[in-house]
Amino acid sequence: GWVLAGLARMIPLLPEGDPGRLEMETVFKEMSAKLVAIQKPDGYWSPSLLSDPTKSLPESSGTGFYTYGLAWGIKAGLLDRKTYEPAVRKGWTALTRAVHDDGKFGYVQPVSDRPENVSFDDTQFYGVGAFLLAATAVADLDLKPGKDMTVQSPPVPVQAVLNVQDGGVLENGRLQRGVFHLQKQYTVPADHFLHDGLMAFEGLGWESDQVAYRLYLDQRMAIDIFGKKTPGPVLHTIGQGVDNYHDMAPWGMDIFKVGETVGLGGVGVLRGGKATQIGKSALSVKIIDNGPTQAVTEVEAKGFDSGASHLTTRFTIKHGSALTHVSAKGQAVSGPFVTGLIKHDGVTVVTSPPDTKGWAYVATWGKQSLASDGLGIAVFYKPDSLVDGVKDDGSSLYVTFKDPAAINYAFGAAWVQDQQGVRDLDGFKAWLETQSRNLNK
Numbered sequence: 473g474w475v476l477a478g479l480a481r482m483i484p485l486l487p488e489g490d491p492g493r494l495e496m497e498t499v500f501k502e503m504s505a506k507l508v509a510i511q512k513p514d515g516y517w518s519p520s521l522l523s524d525p526t527k528s529l530p531e532s533s534g535t536g537f538y539t540y541g542l543a544w545g546i547k548a549g550l551l552d553r554k555t556y557e558p559a560v561r562k563g564w565t566a567l568t569r570a571v572h573d574d575g576k577f578g579y580v581q582p583v584s585d586r587p588e589n590v591s592f593d594d595t596q597f598y599g600v601g602a603f604l605l606a607a608t609a610v611a612d613l614d615l616k617p618g619k620d621m622t623v624q625s626p627p628v629p630v631q632a633v634l635n636v637q638d639g640g641v642l643e644n645g646r647l648q649r650g651v652f653h654l655q656k657q658y659t660v661p662a663d664h665f666l667h668d669g670l671m672a673f674e675g676l677g678w679e680s681d682q683v684a685y686r687l688y689l690d691q692r693m694a695i696d697i698f699g700k701k702t703p704g705p706v707l708h709t710i711g712q713g714v715d716n717y718h719d720m721a722p723w724g725m726d727i728f729k730v731g732e733t734v735g736l737g738g739v740g741v742l743r744g745g746k747a748t749q750i751g752k753s754a755l756s757v758k759i760i761d762n763g764p765t766q767a768v769t770e771v772e773a774k775g776f777d778s779g780a781s782h783l784t785t786r787f788t789i790k791h792g793s794a795l796t797h798v799s800a801k802g803q804a805v806s807g808p809f810v811t812g813l814i815k816h817d818g819v820t821v822v823t824s825p826p827d828t829k830g831w832a833y834v835a836t837w838g839k840q841s842l843a844s845d846g847l848g849i850a851v852f853y854k855p856d857s858l859v860d861g862v863k864d865d866g867s868s869l870y871v872t873f874k875d876p877a878a879i880n881y882a883f884g885a886a887w888v889q890d891q892q893g894v895r896d897l898d899g900f901k902a903w904l905e906t907q908s909r910n911l912n913k
Contacts, residue, residue, distance in 0.1 A: 473537030480544040508559040515566030520587035532570040532579040536602025539563030543609035591709040629681035632767040633707040635672035652712045660755040673711035682794040693750040694735035699727035699887040727841040733814040737883030742807040747870035751776045766790045777805035800879040812870030816840040831911040846888040848900035853881045
């Protein structure tokens with residue numbers, strides 16, 4: 473964006489016929505031809521021009537500079553109006569959608585050395601400058617009113633997010649003043665410690681249009697729940713150096729407390745008759761699929777019991793579903809692998825009938841959300857894959873797997889404020905039966 477806009481500013485300063493001007497005009501035309509080919513359907517350009525324009529986020533500062541440059545090029549006679557005016561119209565329409573009701577200009581990626589994740593609330597002064605430049609050049613074209621040719625892209629409803637801080641300085645026990653980058657593959661550094669601020673919301677997240685989950689990427693390896701009141705994606709916007717998810721927001725909030733358990737559906741180890749968290753290990757993560765219909769992530773943990781212990785876990789969530797499907801394999805030294813859910817005080821325990829064929833479940837319902845309202849949580853499993861039935865160690869309800877190389881189960885949650893319509897215990901029981909039927913199909 474800076475280059476195209478810079479050429480538009482520099483070219484008129486050089487005399488006609490100057491070799492330098494001719495070279496700049498050639499570069500300007502080549503760039504312009506490529507830019508209109510990769511403009512997003514919604515009129516914006518992507519934070520990274522190498523990304524798929526049909527799947528990438530919108531970014532407004534680059535869009536402002538590109539719209540300015542293309543409009544100037546048409547006015548200057550360097551670009552064919554019939555070819556390039558549609559891109560200018562789409563770009564300007566997109567830019568106007570980035571303006572908040574109070575005048576704030578959004579979708580501006582932060583200062584960095586690489587393309588960044590960006591949201592409607594992100595702004596910078598240079599983004600406003602790009603918007604004003606585009607406005608002047610579009611006004612110079614004296615465009616007549618025409619049909620809005622943008623195709624607004626619906627937000628991707630399913631995504632996996634690992635947002636890691638780069639360049640942060642450790643102050644008062646937390647990394648601060650760094651820049652967060654979305655990672656597709658990452659090895660957690662050995663010196664990472666609890667609550668150090670290295671990763672947004674302390675780990676890996678995945679979400680559908682119905683619910684979001686996070687896995688703490690530390691010795692806990694427990695799974696937490698973000699309750700969602702709206703279907704749009706949120707994980708890429710929260711927890712970046714600030715705790716902005718423990719209080720109720722328009723989208724929802726963190727609604728779950730995992731304590732010292734595996735939370736909801738985390739893999740743990742049975743030690744001393746209790747379902748325990750994995751413990752300190754070497755962790756690596758990769759995002760395998762990232763929407764729009766499903767998100768798939770894989771986490772590898774090594775050395776949590778000894779040098780011989782290891783665990784590879786894959787999490788899959790799909791559009792339209794609140795369930796996460798889990799497949800795992802590994803080896804533990806101190807005991808077999810388990811999964812389960814924390815047993816909060818005062819909850820009602822719900823289990824499938826003892827003679828259930830196919831998928832069974834163990835679940836709880838009650839005022840166990842951090843919003844002090846109704847939340848149902850459940851783990852779904854195949855009885856023939858277990859050593860025994862459901863056990864209660866006082867802190868957790870858990871199941872133990874027979875074969876550490878073939879672990880398969882699912883988990884899910886339904887909150888009274890989310891979009892699923894579960895409002896009471898009877899509704900939750902109906903939800904459990906629906907999920908079981910879907911799993912058994």
